[in-house]
Amino acid sequence: MKTSSEAHDSEGPFRVYTPATLGAAIRHYREEAGLSQAELAERAGLNRTYLSDLETGRETEQVKRILRVLKQLGVRMTLEKADW
Template sequence: MDLVQLLGENVRRLRKERGLSQEELAFQAGMKRSYLSDIERGTRNPSVRALERIAEALAVAPDMLIKVQ
């Protein structure tokens, strides 16, 4: 599986498990909702800093965002 797609699927799954909307997670991560949406769809190659902010907002270790479930 493509790493960017895996990342997007994991972010979406973790976000939904926490009951967050894209808008809420994007706000907590300090980014635009459209940027987060692109990440979840696997159409954006995010920066390492963006991954750190998403992981922090989801309260997970950054490596959890790219683990195969």
């Protein structure tokens, strides 16, 4: 399968509807990058507990508010690898 390049399963762009889908996408890309929560938290300058909550979708009101606005406007949020 895919004779060309490497083993880039890439898993396509992620559509974000909810805190849970946001978390899932972040987790996917973190694992793809081979980082632990602790490492990523360190690099992004935040707490590992927060990151864990974020990935499991426990993230809350803030994000929901913004997603609600986007939904009302019929706008979709997409996350994808910025493959430079």
